[in-house]
Amino acid sequence: MxxxxxxxxxxxxxxxxxxxxxxxxxxxxxxxxxxxxxxxxxxxxxxxxxxxxxxxxxxxxxxxxxxxxxxxxxxxxxxxxxxxxxxxxxxxxxxxxxxxxxxxxxxxxxxxxxxxxxxxxxxxxxxxxxxxxxxxxxxxxxxxxxxxxxxxPSGPLFEYAPDRVKTIPRNTDELLAWVKANPGKFCYARPVNSGPGWTFLMAMPYILGDKNPSDPINGWEKTWAYLKALDEGIDYYPSGTTVTMKELAEGTRDMIVSTFGWDINPRVLGIVPKEIETFALEGTHWVPDxxxxxxxxxxxxxxxxxxxxxxxxxxxxxxxxxxxxxxxxxxxxxxxxxxxxxxxxxxxxxxxxxxRPQYEELIRKFPVEAPLKPEALVAAFEKWDREVGANKMK
Known part of the structure; x- marks a missing residue:
């Protein structure tokens, strides 16, 4: 990443x-x-x-x-x-x-x-x-x-602990409702330092139907509003993905943002319990690496x-x-x-x-989008840091 x-x-x-x-x-x-x-x-x-x-x-x-x-x-x-x-x-x-x-x-x-x-x-x-x-x-x-x-194709995916999450969000509305109903139990890492955070940030304009997914400053009105609403149920944003994996494993978080590789490899290495499950939202678009x-x-x-x-x-x-x-x-x-x-x-x-046997089907099912060009990506990172993460980054 x-x-x-x-x-x-x-x-x-x-x-x-x-x-x-x-x-x-x-x-x-x-x-x-x-x-x-x-x-x-x-x-x-x-x-x-x-x-x-x-x-x-x-x-x-x-x-x-x-x-x-x-x-x-x-x-x-x-x-x-x-x-x-x-x-x-x-x-x-x-x-x-x-x-x-x-x-x-x-x-x-x-x-x-x-x-x-x-x-x-x-x-x-x-x-x-x-x-x-x-x-x-x-x-x-x-x-x-x-x-x-x-x-x-990378992500975004969502990882969760099945013994602690009984109702799986199917779409962005249900994800937002779950996060607000379970404050402090969901998180994702600061996008500029996290592959899962990065793909999540760039995929949301497609999933939410924003007017111009390639323009984070003038084309992401729905995305910025959604991320700010999601922020109300998030305690803090870790500096990197590894922290989110460890917090999911130890039970501090019940659900985190992930990718294909970040799901499989940490479970192979024993960092995350094998029993952890994943899901993708309706209307997902993959952001590749x-x-x-x-x-x-x-x-x-x-x-x-x-x-x-x-x-x-x-x-x-x-x-x-x-x-x-x-x-x-x-x-x-x-x-x-x-x-x-x-x-x-x-x-x-x-x-x-x-x-996961379902991954091949998910890869075929949803479209793959080109990541933002570097200049636009940096603008998105800076706006997220300024307007979303603000005082919650560690």
Whole structure:
């Protein structure tokens, strides 16, 4: 799940770049004459989904890869770090695994190599391999520089304790009535720091039928009124999603906002009891999440040749099957033709035990909408902080 800052919002201003789906000749890079070491940094929690497949690439290509080093860093810190390295002509990060936030920032600042245009004979044809919704995210956020590697319709969902919640809200009116009748028993985390909070905020204009879901300032009249009414039954807004999960588990809250991944993975890990249930409101629209692979400018050409091959490798169905993981980014695969039966047995077992049979039907039933562009999303976050969360954030 990702957080977009004001600086990162400028990524939207790079414009809507149409992917070069034509198969024309472009720059070709010679593979290295001896194996290279790769330094990969993750700013999105992506390694949980992709590290096994990346390591598999290294093992299967000993003539190309001598060593792979993995590291993690906060997303907001990465663009400035990369820009400084590029200015000094000393780039030591070869591949970045990122959500739309840092990637959009990198597009604006010109940090990434344009891989889709330059290497169309190495990468697959995007419109042929991606799921429709993943292709939409690739166009909207990945543009020509990022390569979408995992995808989830995400949310919003609602988790609840069935022993404490006897009547399940079916629509927004019933949800509001339940929250007011059970003060302090419902919460969601501050949207700017929470994937579930983020998807909940962006989905409500669709669910409530606002006049312009893409304009949080002038088009969300019903949404802002609803969130303020909901606020009357909420004690406080935690700083992150993990807090809401723990409070649901310990009984402080009876109902919280969630997503597919945030439902399944914490139950697999034992953070939330297995018995917790979920529901979706009538008229739900999914707000998806996607993570990308990006190559910074300044990486040695011999490494770029290997990295683009790695990107293509990661889009193969066999590698995509690893992204089911333990439900962390459910379902996970961004490409077509990757059933759960293709995933490692550990993933199959985790999803079989902790997944929900109804999720596939819910994913098919409700439409998927593009997230707000970064500039509009930041405006929504700021308005929520100012007019909804105000003095209740911790």
């Amino acid at each position: 990702f957080t977009i800052s004001r600086r990162q919002a400028l990524g939207a201003l790079a414009g809507f770049a149409v992917l070069p789906f034509g198969r024309s000749f472009a720059d070709e890079l010679a593979l290295p004459t001896s194996p290279v070491a790769l330094n990969i940094i993750d700013v999105a929690g992506n390694l949980q989904l992709t590290q096994a497949a990346i390591e598999k690439f290294g093992k299967e290509n000993p003539g190309l890869v001598s060593k792979i080093t993995f590291s993690r860093a906060p997303s907001p810190e990465l663009p400035a770090k990369l820009a400084a390295q590029q200015a000094a002509n000393r780039v030591d990060i070869d591949l970045v695994l990122t959500g739309p936030g840092a990637m959009s920032d990198g597009i604006t600042q010109g940090l990434w190599i344009d891989v889709w245009t330059k290497y169309p004979t190495v990468l697959p044809k995007a419109e042929d391999v991606y799921l429709d919704s993943a292709l939409m995210m690739q166009k909207n956020f990945g543009q020509n520089e990022g390569v979408a590697v995992v995808y989830s 996607t993570q990308f692979m990006c190559i910074p400018k300044g990486v040695a050409e011999e490494k770029v040749a290997v990295l683009v091959k790695l990107m293509a490798f990661m889009l193969e169905p066999a590698q995509q099957a690893y992204t089911y993981d333990k439900g962390y980014f459910y379902p996970g695969p961004a490409v077509k033709g990757v059933p759960l039966s293709a995933a490692p047995q550990e993933s199959q077992d985790a999803i079989a035990e902790f997944g």
